[in-house]
Amino acid sequence: MPEPSFIFGQFVGGLTASMFLFVTAVGLSLIFGVLRVLNFAHGSLYMLGAYLAWQIMNWLGPGPEHFWLAALGSAVVVAGIGAAIERLLFRHLYGREELYQLLFTYALVLVLADVCKIVWGTQQLSVSRPLSLSGGTTIFGTLVPHYNLFIIVLGPALALALWLLLHRSPAGRIIRAAVLDREMLGALGANVGWIYTGMFALGAFLAGLGGALVTPVKTIVPGMDVEVIVEVFIIVVIGGLGSMWGTFLGAVVFGQVLAFGILLMPRFSIFSVFALMAIILIVRPWGLLGRRLTR
Amino acid sequence: MKRSLLLSLAAVGAVAYPLAAIAADPIRVGYPMILSGPGALFGEPSLKGAQMYVDEVNAKGGVLGRKIELISRDTRGSADEAVRVTRDLILRDDVQFIVGTLTSAEGPAVSPIARENQIVFIAPITKTDQLTAPANLHPYVFRTASTTTIEGRSAAEIVAKWNVKRIGTISPDYAYGQDATKAFIEHLKKIKPDVEIVDQQWPKLGEADYTPFINAQMGKKPEAVFSSLWGGHFVTFAKQAVPLGYFKALNHNFVGAGEAGSIESAKAMGPDYPVGIWSNTYDLFDWPAGPPAHKAYIDRLKAYTKQEYPSSWPITGYISMQFLVEAIRKAGSVESDKVSKALLGLSIDTPIGKQTIRAKDHQANRGQFWGKMKMDPKYPFAVMENVTYIDPAPFMD
Incomplete structure (x- = not known):
């Protein structure tokens, strides 16, 4: 039996990974929930967020807390890019077959990957963690970096904020109406077009934020777009596409299965995640907390 | 009799004419390399180094009076794609030689194509022992890269000097990581029998979150x-x-093989680099103990790439092309069989010193630079101190 401090370390490690991914995954889930488009390019927006965070850091110059400006700034810019993509391109996809949506968003993945390569090259880029969170605290014998603690708190806070937005605000009522019946909502005079743009921008914001927040613990490299989209897909499939709390649960399950899978099957921990996804797709295709699709 | 003489004269004429036409043509070399995705970080500078050497040779009139033309293709880091573009280079671009491939999946996949087409193939980066293992060796495959055996054993030579007994490993779970780690452990146990392997972690290649592996390792x-x-x-x-x-x-007490000490990694991490660890690199722009030829090479590279601190990867392409050209010169021919024979035992003076391709396994005695990483106020990133080029000759099989 491993030491308790070690088990705790694994748990915290898994939770950190979960919450990093949740930020990005919930964006994908929200976009799907409202727009009914599975955006393959969501990982590309995440990558854009990471590169932009580095870029803004570079413009700002050295400064212990510039990271926060960079992270927020990059997420806002990615939201703007998302809004533009929705208005100019996605607009034409609604109501088309899924295959076209898939092909289109995949094309977007390739285009954005090349854009990043042209602008930032192929070199590895890295961002330092903000000075205020550069330390660590020992909890139950395990050193937990403050930045990781921040992410662990941010995840649930973000989930709560999104829940309040969707369920306790006037805007949320309209958004939920758009999920249920977009035609009826349009007939009632709401501008469904702008609701869609807003939701896509919000989803893009979360993707960009996820990408920016991850830069202090990861390398910014070409290919991080595809890497993250796979993980994020697993999470939303496990939790249920379009379900916010499902995505949260999916992220937590993903992180813990991975962290403890390493203990049980050191070389096959990634397999356990895929196996879990396969089982859920067979037994409960709409995910743990998702709703059966009706159309 | 007379008629047959005429016929053979005609035949000679028919053959000689295109030969004369070819003589003015450049020698075409295919360079399949990762030029997109994460691997392009290394593939692109490798191609640059190859191109720089080609430009230098062409400026001096080429080899055997012919210029060299380098034709690159993107393998996108996949073995299937590497095979496809290599076939394409041979069939459509009519290349006479193949130099390239990066990963330990690409190299061994392309080697049989070289054998099938009887075209010399030089691997500048692929490290897996499999590439030139007896079962896979054929007359046309050569390697100017280091190998997993050389790399693992070099690291073992370093660790053996430390006062440590409990050893752990953490390596990516695929051919390269497994082979290098195995070579490290076997050699270390041989030269320092009292060590104990207490932990081995195998994150997948491209793992995004190492925290659970790090925790698990620290626990041991x-x-x-x-x-x-x-x-x-x-x-x-x-x-x-x-x-x-x-x-x-x-x-x-950490030794990071896989070029963790390269300028690419050092630059990316800047002040966050875990200074004090040991690592290796293919090349470095500041090698105080190096020969004048290395300094001259770095100066040319700086001018060629317009980089103040040039990449450590161009040397891979540079040396592999150097071997090819010197072999063509020695063979006095571009015929595969003659060039392939000329490569056996060929010794050349490279920017990092003398390199020889062994006749028995077509492998160059290619070592790497090893040293301890430290911060130097002269640079905004970590650099190596007490750099040593570990010549693998004493511990190659």
Whole structure:
């Protein structure tokens, strides 16, 4: 039996990974929930967020807390890019077959990957963690970096904020109406077009934020777009596409299965995640907390 | 009799004419390389080094009076794609030689194509022992890269000098990581029998979150760790390991193979680099003990790439092209069989010193630079101190 401090370390490690991914995954889930488009390019927006965070850091110059400006700034810019993509391109996809949506968003993945390569090259880029969170605290014998603690708190806070937005605000009522019946909502005079743009921008914001927040613990490299989209897909499939709390649960399950899978099957921990996804797709295709699709 | 003489004259004429036409043509060399995706970070500078050498040779009139033309193709880091573009280079672009491929999946996949088409293939980067293992060796495959055996054993030579017994490893779970780690452990046990392997972690290639592996390893309390996490994988790993106190717990008794000490990784991490660890690199722009030829090469490279601190990867392409051209010169021909024979035992003076391709396994005695990483106020990133070029000749099989 491993030491308790070690088990705790694994748990915290898994939770950190979960919450990093949740930020990005919930964006994908929200976009799907409202727009009914599975955006393959969501990982590309995440990558854009990471590169932009580095870029803004570079413009700002050295400064212990510039990271926060960079992270927020990059997420806002990615939201703007998302809004533009929705208005100019996605607009034409609604109501088309899924295959076209898939092909289109995949094309977007390739285009954005090349854009990043042209602008930032192929070199590895890295961002330092903000000075205020550069330390660590020992909890139950395990050193937990403050930045990781921040992410662990941010995840649930973000989930709560999104829940309040969707369920306790006037805007949320309209958004939920758009999920249920977009035609009826349009007939009632709401501008469904702008609701869609807003939701896509919000989803893009979360993707960009996820990408920016991850830069202090990861390398910014070409290919991080595809890497993250796979993980994020697993999470939303496990939790249920379009379900916010499902995505949260999916992220937590993903992180813990991975962290403890390493203990049980050191070389096959990634397999356990895929196996879990396969089982859920067979037994409960709409995910743990998702709703059966009706159309 | 007379008629047959005429016929043969005609035949000679028919053959000689296109030969004369070819003589003015450039020698075409195919360079399949990763030019997109994460691997392009190394593939692109490697191609640049090859191109720089080609430009230098062409400026001096080429070889055998013919210029060299380098034709590159993007393998996108996949063995299937590497095979496809290599076939394409041979069939459509009519290349006479293949130099290239990067990963330990691409090299062994392309080698049979070279054998099938009887075209000389030189691998500048692929390290897996499999490429030139007896079962896979054929007259046309050569390697100017280091190997997993050389790399693992070099690291073992370093660790053997440390006062440590409990050893751990953390390496990517695929051919390269497994082979290098195995070579490290076997050689270390041989030269320092009292060591104990207390932990082995195998994150998948491209793992995004190393935290659980780092925790698991720290739980086993090793005194020293060998790793073959390379490129961006090492950077991500180190960024996650530093705040967890990993390197401190090891007293920085960590040896990062896989070019963790290359300028690419050092630059990416800047002040966050876990200084004090040991690592290796293919090349470095500041090698105080190096020969004048190396300094001259670095100066040319700086001018060619317009980079103040040039990449450590152009040397891979540069040396492989150098071997090819010198072999063509020695053979006095571009025929595959003659060039392939000329490569056996060929010794050349490269920017990093004398390199020889052994006749028995078509492998160059290619070592790497090893040293301890430290911060130098002259540079905004970590550099190697007490750089040593470890010549693998004494411990190659």
